[in-house]
Amino acid sequence: MIDKRVATLAEAVADVADGATVLVGGFGNSGVPVELVHALLEQGARDLTVVTNNAGSGETDIAALIRERRVRRIICSYPRSAGSVWFEQFWRAGEIELELVPQGTLSERMRAAGAGLGGFFTPTGADSLLAEGKEVRVLDGRRQVFERPLPADVALIKAHRADRWGNLVYRTAARNFGPTMATAAALTVVQVREFVELGELDPEAVVTPGIFVDRVVEVAP
C-alpha cells in the first residue's frame, strides 16, 4: 500500500538534517511552499544550503530562514528584490554565501540531477563572469560553458492537488520550479491545497508523477 500523505507539516520535514541542501520552489510569491518553510524553521535544521530563485522577501519563509541564521549558502538567480533585506544585510556582512546562477541554468542543473546526467554545455552565460573557472568549449559554432548537476537532499514544493501515490497537479504559474525540483532531491516534500482520491487526477494531465514525490501534506488555503 502506497500512501505518501502525512498528517502534519512537522512530520513532513521532521528529518531534514543540519547541513542539508534544500530546494525551495516558487517564483516571486507564486508557488512558494510558505508553510513547509515555516515548519523547517520550527524544526531547527541549520547550516543549510538553500536553492531557490529569489532570496526571500519581508519576514516570511526564506527571508525568515535567513534572518534566523539557518542558511549558510544560497544558490539562486535573483537574490535582489524590494524586500530582500535580510539576505542583503547578511550578504554585505559576509555572513551568507551566494552562488549566482542564471535562471535557466539553475533549472537545467536541477533537471540534470534528476535525470541522472553528469552535466551539460550551455551557451547561457558562456561569455560572462558567471563562466569564470568553468570549462568553456565551442560547440555548434558558439561558446558554451559546462555546467554540473545540482542534486539536493530535500525539495520543498507547493502543488495544487495530490493523491495518495503522490501524483501532483499545479495551478497556473505556481507550477514554476516544482516539477523539476521534485526530480532532483533525495526527499521530495509537497504541500498541496487538497488531497483527492486515487484515480481522480486525469492520467493525461498529471504533471509530476508520484515516483518523484515522497511526502504530501495538505495545507488548506
Add this chain to the structure above:
Amino acid sequence: MIDKRVATLAEAVADVADGATVLVGGFGNSGVPVELVHALLEQGARDLTVVTNNAGSGETDIAALIRERRVRRIICSYPRSAGSVWFEQFWRAGEIELELVPQGTLSERMRAAGAGLGGFFTPTGADSLLAEGKEVRVLDGRRQVFERPLPADVALIKAHRADRWGNLVYRTAARNFGPTMATAAALTVVQVREFVELGELDPEAVVTPGIFVDRVVEVAP
C-alpha cells in the same frame, strides 16, 4: 492571426527537401504518424536521414520509405522486429546506414537540440561499444559518455487534439517521442485526430505548447 491548421497531408509535407533529417514519432505501432509518412512517400523526398525508435515493420510507413529507397541513414534504438524485413535486407546489403543509439540517449539528444544545449554526459552506454570514439569522463564517481544534440529539419508526429495555435494533447502511450521531437526540428508537422477551438484545451493540461508546432493536419481515425 495564428492558424497552423493546413487542409491536406500533401500541403503539410510539401517542402521537405531531399537530404533532410526527419524525426518520426512512435513506439511500436503506437503514435506513429502513418498518414504523414505516407504523404512524405508520395511527396518524393529522398536521401533522408530518419530518426525514430524502430526501423519500420511490414509494408507501411517507415518500412515503405525504406523499401522505396528514400532513406540513406537511420538513427534509432531498436531496428529489429518481427516485421523489419526491408530494413534488415538493405542493412545486410550495406545499402542503408545505421546509427544505433540507446533509447534514453536518443530522446535526450533530441531534447538537448530543442533546449539549445551543446551536449551532455550520460552514464548510459559509457562502458559499451556504443561509446567508442566518444569522450568518456568520470563524473560523480561514474564513467559518463559525452553525447551531442540531435537536431532535425523536420519532425512528423501524431497527437490527439490540436487548436489553431498548435497546442497539442496526446492519448495514452501514443505520446512517447512526440513532445520531445516537436522541440528538436526546424519544422514540426503534426497529424491529429481532431481540431478543437482555441480555448478548448485546458491550459494546465496542454502537453506540447504551440510554440513548438508549425503545422497541424486533421486525420480522422
Add this chain to the structure above:
Amino acid sequence: MIRPLSPTDVARRVARDIPDGSYVNLGIGLPTLVADVVGPDKEIVYHSENGILGMGPAPTPGEEDPELINAGKQPVTLLPGGSFFHHTDAFVMMRGGHLDVSVLGAFQVSETGDLANWATDEAALPPAVGGAMDLAVGAKRVLVVTTHTTRDGRPKLLAHCTYPLTAAAVVDRVYTDLAVLDVGPEGFVVREVAPGVTPDALQAVTGARLTFPSDLAVVPPG
C-alpha cells in the same frame, strides 16, 4: 530642435517590427510597454519565463490571481490558447531558439552586439541575473530598448562594453529615445532618428562610430 521619443513612442516603434503571429518575450521595465501598443490586427503570443505562453493584459483590479504573475511579478491574465508549463520548459523555449523576438533592456550595447544588462560595477548590491542571459542567447531576434544615454549623459552604445557582459554578439537592433540602430558587421548602422536628431548630434552622444546610410529616415509617428 531635438524631440526625443517618449517611452511609449519607442514601444510603438518596436511593436511595428514584431510580425503578426510572433512568440515574444518582453523583459522587465521598458520592454513591457510594447504589449500595450501592439495593434489589434496582430496576434502575438507572449511568453513568460515562469511558465506561461499566451499572457493577456493585466487583470481588472480586484480580479488578480496572486499565483498568475509574469516575470516582473505583476499579476497577468491568460488568453484562450494559452498554456502553463514548468520553468525548465520555459527556458527550453528561450535557450532553444523557439522565441521569435526577445525585447530586452540594457545598460550598454557594443558595436559588435555585446549586451550588458545584468550588472554594473557597483559592489554595494548583491549581483542578480535572473533570466537575462538565457533571453539574450536564445531568441531568433534580440531587440534592445534603452535610453540613448545614462541619466548623467554617458553613452550606452559603445565600442566595447565596460560593464560585465550578459552575452556576446547577440543584439540585432537597438531602439533608443533618439534612434533605431541595427548591429551588423559594420557596427552600428542608424536606420531612423527621432525628429530633429542630426547625425552629428547622435554621434556626439554615442560611444561608437555610427554609420548613416543614405536612406536614413525619421522615426515615423506611432
Add this chain to the structure above:
Amino acid sequence: MIRPLSPTDVARRVARDIPDGSYVNLGIGLPTLVADVVGPDKEIVYHSENGILGMGPAPTPGEEDPELINAGKQPVTLLPGGSFFHHTDAFVMMRGGHLDVSVLGAFQVSETGDLANWATDEAALPPAVGGAMDLAVGAKRVLVVTTHTTRDGRPKLLAHCTYPLTAAAVVDRVYTDLAVLDVGPEGFVVREVAPGVTPDALQAVTGARLTFPSDLAVVPPG
C-alpha cells in the same frame, strides 16, 4: 535429483524480493512474468519506458487499446493513480535513479556485476539496444533473471563477459533456474539453490568461482 525452477518459480522468487510500494520496471521476456505472481498484498507501480507509470494487467480480449502498449509492444491497462508522460521523462525516471527495481534478462553476467544483454557476437542480425542500457545504469537495484546456462549448456555467469557489455558493475542479484546469487566484492555469492542442487553441481555449470556461505538455503516453494 536436481529440480530446476520453472520460469514461474523464478518469477515468484523475484517477486518476494520486491517490497510493497516499489516502482518497478520489468524487462521484456522472463521478467514480465513477475507481475503475474506478485501477491495482492503488495501495491507495486509498474513503469514502462514508453511513458507509463501504474500499468495494470493485460486487457480483456476485445478491450485492447492499440495505443496503450508496454515496452514489449503488448496491450496493457492503466490502474487508478497511473499516469502518462513523454519518452524523455520516462528515461529521467530510469537514468535518474528513481526506479526502485529494474528486472532484466541477460545473455551473460560477470562476477563484478557486468551485464551483457543487448548483443551477441552474431553479425547476421542488425544490432538493437532499446532501453537496456538506461535500465541497467539507473535503477536503485538491478535484478537479473536468466537461465543458468545457454540452451547448449554453456554458462552465463562468468568471470568476464565475452559478449558486448550493456553496462559495467551494475547487477545486484541474479535469479536463475538453479540458484539465487548476489554480486558483491567477493564475486558471486550463492544465497539459495533449487531443490537438489549441490554446490559442486552449481559450480560445474558456472563460469566464475562461487562462494557458498554457511547459511545457504533452498529456494522456498513459491
